[in-house]
Amino acid sequence: MKTLRLLALTTSYPLRPDSCAGLFVQSLYRHLSATCAIEVVCPADSNPTGPTSGDGAASDIQIHAVRYAPRAWRTLAQGSGGVVTGLQRAPWKAFLLPGLLLGLFWRCLLLASRADLIHANWSVCGALAGAVGRLRRKPVITTLRGSDVARSTRSWVDRMILDLAMRNSRIVICVSEAMAENLRAQYPQRSADIHACLNGADDAFFQIDRKISADAGLRVLAVGNLIRLKGFDVLVEAVARARHRDRMHVWVVGGGPEREPLLAQAASRGVSSCFTFVGIVPATDMPKCFSEADVFVLSSRSEGRPNVVVEALASGLPVISTDLEGVQGMVSNGDNGWLVAVDDADALAAALDQAIDNRAELHRRGERARTFAQNRIGTWADTARCYETLFLAALTADERHRSSCVE
CATH class of the missing domain: 3.40.50.2000 (Glycogen Phosphorylase B;)
Structure with a gap:
C-alpha cells in the first residue's frame, strides 16, 4: 500500500x-x-x-x-x-x-x-x-x-x-x-x-564485469548533450594535441546543436578517425557503453553533480574530469581519476596520454572508482x-x- x-x-x-x-x-x-x-x-x-x-x-x-x-x-x-x-x-x-x-x-x-x-x-x-x-x-x-x-x-x-x-x-x-x-x-x-x-546509479552499472582490454589502444567514453557548456570542443582539441592520439578512440554519446561544429573541428584538426559520434542512446543501453570503455572523460565548463560521472565510477571506470566543485567530492586526482583545469586542452591531453602509458595504473584507478561508488554513493x-x-x-x-x- x-x-x-x-x-x-x-x-x-x-x-x-x-x-x-x-x-x-x-x-x-x-x-x-x-x-x-x-x-x-x-x-x-x-x-x-x-x-x-x-x-x-x-x-x-x-x-x-x-x-x-x-x-x-x-x-x-x-x-x-x-x-x-x-x-x-x-x-x-x-x-x-x-x-x-x-x-x-x-x-x-x-x-x-x-x-x-x-x-x-x-x-x-x-x-x-x-x-x-x-x-x-x-x-x-x-x-x-x-x-x-x-x-x-x-x-x-x-x-x-x-x-x-x-x-x-x-x-x-x-x-x-x-x-x-x-x-x-x-x-x-x-x-x-x-x-x-x-x-x-542503477544496479546495472555496479554489475559490469570490468576487464583489462588486450588492445594497446585506449577506448574513451564521453556522454552529454552536445552544447558548448559540455566542452566537447576542448576534448577534440585535447585529442589533437595528445602524443598517442593514434592509439585512442573516443565514443561521444549524446545529441545536440554542436554536433556539426564538432565534426568540422575534428576534421580540421585531423582527428576525425579518432571520434565516433554515436548520437542519443536509450538509457537501458548505457551500461553496455560504459562496459566497452577504458576511461571516461568529462570536459564540461560547468556542472552541478554530473550523473554520468556517478555512472562511470559505479562502472569501475577511471574518470578524467575538469576540476569542478560538483566533481571534486567524487573524483580524486591520482586516486580514481584525473582532474584538469577547465578549458585546458593541454592538461586533458596529458591525462589521456598517461592513461595509455600505464595500463596497470589505469586499472588500479578503475578499481578505486568502483570502491568509492559502492562506499560513498550507492544506488x-x-x-x-x-x-x-x-x-x-x-x-x-x-x-x-x-x-x-x-x-
Missing part, C-alpha cells in the same frame, strides 16, 4: 523511450514509486504522437504533460540542455516562457488538492510549487541540482527565483554535500532545512530512501505547524 501521494513538478522528464531529458529525475521517481503514488507535471514536447499519460516502466507514475504552445513550438523545455540552453540558442523563445510557467503552475494547482506533498526539481519549479503550496496548504520540498544555484551567483533574476524557492520550501535538497554547505552559508537562517541526497534505491526520510520529516513538520496554529 502506498504511504504517500506525491505531486512532482519538473521542467525535464523523458516522455518517450528515446528521450534524454531528465533521465535522473525519472530514475528517482521510479524508485520512489514503490512507496509513493506519484503524479508528474512537466512540459509537453513537439512529438506528433502526443504526450504519454504514464511512465511505462512504472505504472504507478502518472505523467501530466502541459501543452504550453502549438505543438511545433513546444521545443523550449525538453531539448538538449533544458530551458536555459534553449533560450541561449534561440532568444526569441522567451515569449513562450510565460505560457510554460503559467501552464505548469495551473496544472500543479489543480492537482495539488489530492497530494500529500509537492516535490519540485530546480529552483524555478520550487518557486512555482511554493506558491501552489501556500494556496493549497501543502508542504513543498525543492531539489536544487547545481546549475540553478550556480546561475544565482551571476544573475539577479536567478537569485530572486532561488530566494522564492528557498522561502517557500519546507525542506531543500541538494545533490551534493558541497552544494548544501554553500547554500547553508548563503541562507544561514535555513541551514537546518538544507540537506544533501546524492544521486545514485538509486539508496537515494530514494534518503528522499523518503525527508518527505516524512516534511509531513511531520507540517502537521506540527498546523497543530500549533490551531492551538
